[in-house]
Amino acid sequence: MPADLLEKTFRYERLLSAALEKAVPSPIESSHMMNVAKDFKRMADSYHKDGLHFMDQKDYVNALASFSYGHAWLDAGAKLGVFDVDDNILFTI
Numbered sequence: 001m002p003a004d005l006l007e008k009t010f011r012y013e014r015l016l017s018a019a020l021e022k023a024v025p026s027p028i029e030s031s032h033m034m035n036v037a038k039d040f041k042r043m044a045d046s047y048h049k050d051g052l053h054f055m056d057q058k059d060y061v062n063a064l065a066s067f068s069y070g071h072a073w074l075d076a077g078a079k080l081g082v083f084d085v086d087d088n089i090l091f092t093i
Helices: 005-022 032-056 060-080
Strands: none
Touching (some): 005 032, 005 060, 032 060
């Protein structure tokens, strides 16, 4: 049975929203790695906003892609160690 596009899109939006709240930058404020953490979080937030826009347009394929890309930025940051996360459901840690 194929995946339900609407269900998956809404689920991924919720996951990205939760991950954005939990992804706390961990490097020293004045360090290069803090800039990396801020860039990663900014990208994730931008993809989240894009996804919400696509949902408003009922373009669920692009919304799902945006939420997936946004989450990938946060997951990469968690793996790199620039976010202090302890949730192995939302992040690959």
